[in-house]
Amino acid sequence: MKRTIYYDLSYSRSLKAKTVFIYIVCILLSILSIFPFWVMFVNATRSSLQIKTSFSLLPSKYLIENWKTMINREAFNVFLGFKNSFFIATCSTILTVYFSALTAYGLAVYQFKLRKSAFTFIIAVLMVPTQVAAVGFYRLMASMNLNNTFIPLIVPAIAAPAVVFFMHQYIKSALLIEIVESARIDGAGELYIFNRIALPIFKPAIATQIIFSYITSWNNFFMPGMILTDVKKYTLPLMVQILKSDRFRTDYGVVYLGLSLTVLPLIIVYLLLSKHIIRGVALGSVKG
Amino acid sequence: MVDNKVTVGNKTLYSRKRRNKVSYSRYGYLFIAPFFIVYAIFHLYPLLYTFYISFTDYLYASFNLVGPDFVGLKNYIEVIKNPRVTGAIKNTAILWIVNYIPQLLLALLLAAWFTDPRLNIRRQGTFKVMVFMPNIMTAATIAVLFYALFSYPVGPINSMLAKLNIIPKEYFLRPEEYGIEFFRSPMATRLIISFIQFWMWYGHTMIILIAGIMGIDPEIFESAEIDGATGGQIFRNITLPLIKPIMLYTLVTSLIGGLQMFDIPKLLLNGGPDYKTETITMYIFGQAMESRNYGKSAAVSIVLFILTSILSLFIFYLFKEEDNVAEEKGVW
Structure with missing residues (x-):
């Protein structure tokens, strides 16, 4: 009896020490995640001379000056990049989500001969990265005179196998067939049933996929890097390259300000939606 | 035959069993068509085309586009040796x-x-x-x-x-x-x-x-x-x-x-x-x-x-x- 009590006490003490250690590790890792962004935002408010001659983690007061310098250097037009990125990401996300839901719904609700083969095909191409077909894609777009337009970055979004797969998993779990059949008895058309009855039921799955499709498109660098060569068409990730060029060699403050502006929208969205995003990551892995 | 008909108001509908067989499968194809058409044009064709290009000489030589001319495994051999x-x-x-x-x-x-x-x-x-x-x-x-x-x-x-x-x-x-x-x-x-x-x-x-x-x-x-x-x-x-x-x-x-x-x-x-x-x-x-x-x-x-x-x-x-x-x- 004595022995057991002694054991439990030391055990709980070591447990406590371990817990303290874990909290310290977690705090250090959190700092590590934020540190580069913190330095970036702080340096965006410091003058180039300050950045050159000292290190600081506290903001200074040169934000407006850096802003003016940035606006005067027309090479880095963050607003244009923002506009282009916004247009491409919005269009491609709408297409991806709508047509993926439509495809998944078609596969789940209707019985037809090629249904199984169609689904197997989608699973088979799930992992094919876009990069492997990039040369063929680039040459095809060149022959169609579509390079340096937004079309090659938007229209292919209609076919997103991974999103179809995710939606399919969701539709299978949301009991649908009975609702569809009762809508049919009420005389509703098939497309009407999909748009007005099925889509609202998929809302949770759609919300998750909107967030991930948007972020993926927003951050995409490889494909826009191939297709868009005119600086006026540049998306934000392409615009960022300009900050590395010689034109900004000594404008340290402006470089950090430019970088800050390219991730600011993402940080705001992330802080608002982080719970959904993290839940989506966990969900996608266990189900997929 | 009479069993297959259901009358609702002034509309005559065919029973579910029959309609399922006759017309609904059509919608299945219709709904998945956009995905497969776009996939074929913008994903599958470029992949096959890339496969084809890999067996050809296809390049810009002094600002002129040359090819694609079939050369067999030449690119692969060059690439592996590179x-x-x-x-x-x-x-x-x-x-x-x-x-x-x-x-x-x-x-x-x-x-x-x-x-x-x-x-x-x-x-x-x-x-x-x-x-x-x-x-x-x-x-x-x-x-x-x-x-x-x-x-x-x-x-x-x-x-x-x-x-x-x-x-x-x-x-x-x-x-x-x-x-x-x-x-x-x-x-x-x-x-x-x-x-x-x-x-x-x-x-x-x-x-x-x-x-x-x-x-x-x-x-x-x-x-x-x-x-x-x-x-x-x-x-x-x-x-x-x-x-x-x-x-x-x-x-x-x-x-x-x-x-x-x-x-x-x-x-x-x-x-x-x-x-x-x-x-x-x-x-x-x-x-x-x-x-x-x-x-x-x-x-x-x-x-x-x-x-x-x-x-x-x-x-x-x-x-x-x-x-x-x-x-x-x-x-x-």
Whole structure:
């Protein structure tokens, strides 16, 4: 009896020490995640001379000056990049989500001969990265005179196998067939049933996929890097390259300000939606 | 015949049984058509076309587009002999291994801590939000940010080291003399790239592993605890074997992602120094967009495609098997 009590006490003490250690590790890792962004935002408010001659983690007061310098250097037009990125990401996300839901719904609700083969095909191409077909894609777009337009970055979004797969998993779990059949008895058309009855039921799955499709498109660098060569068409990730060029060699403050502006929208969205995003990551892995 | 008709108001409808057979399958094809049409034009055709180009001479020679002229395996033979290509494969492997092993170990450790009910770690949500954040930030921005942070002669890492007295304080007067030129060393550059990848992805791996552990039937843990197993024993003998499929899943998806590594090394140093951080996709991109040799670029693309397909098949069978096992054991 004595022995057991002694054991439990030391055990709980070591447990406590371990817990303290874990909290310290977690705090250090959190700092590590934020540190580069913190330095970036702080340096965006410091003058180039300050950045050159000292290190600081506290903001200074040169934000407006850096802003003016940035606006005067027309090479880095963050607003244009923002506009282009916004247009491409919005269009491609709408297409991806709508047509993926439509495809998944078609596969789940209707019985037809090629249904199984169609689904197997989608699973088979799930992992094919876009990069492997990039040369063929680039040459095809060149022959169609579509390079340096937004079309090659938007229209292919209609076919997103991974999103179809995710939606399919969701539709299978949301009991649908009975609702569809009762809508049919009420005389509703098939497309009407999909748009007005099925889509609202998929809302949770759609919300998750909107967030991930948007972020993926927003951050995409490889494909826009191939297709868009005119600086006026540049998306934000392409615009960022300009900050590395010689034109900004000594404008340290402006470089950090430019970088800050390219991730600011993402940080705001992330802080608002982080719970959904993290839940989506966990969900996608266990189900997929 | 009469049985097949139902009259509602002034409309005559055919019974469900008959309509199912006659007309609904049509809608199935109609609904999946946009996906398959777009896939065929913008994904499948380019893939087949890339395959075709890889067997041809297809390039710009003195500003004129030549080809595609069929040349058999010429591109493949040239590519395999090219030390830049074998180097790119080696670089990709090194960058991936150096980032993945610490990533998995740290993610496992954190997942073990966070799912241990006896430790009862609080504020897990906040911690997840913090460490996952780098994952969704634009990789292009992160690459340029780290380029600026580690840059020489003037860069925050150098000035931080000077402030901490790790390099002489005189750095602030003569940075060229006392600063560290990180990007001159292939090893330092590779370490920085691997660190960025590690830093961006360990939170993601951790979240997946935690979800996997939470999916295990809690009764298994409870009975182990009643039997007097310690936290470490439970983790080694119960948790690890049961999350093996999820770990394999993260391994293979990370491997496929790693084979496509592009944004960070491209924007950090564009493959330098001396091509020591050039990856496979960077070579594909460079051959297509800078050298404008589409045949060669396509040949390397097909090599990448074969590597990715083998890995994907592996995942596919893994999950097929897991489905069967799960049905038998009722674990998932």
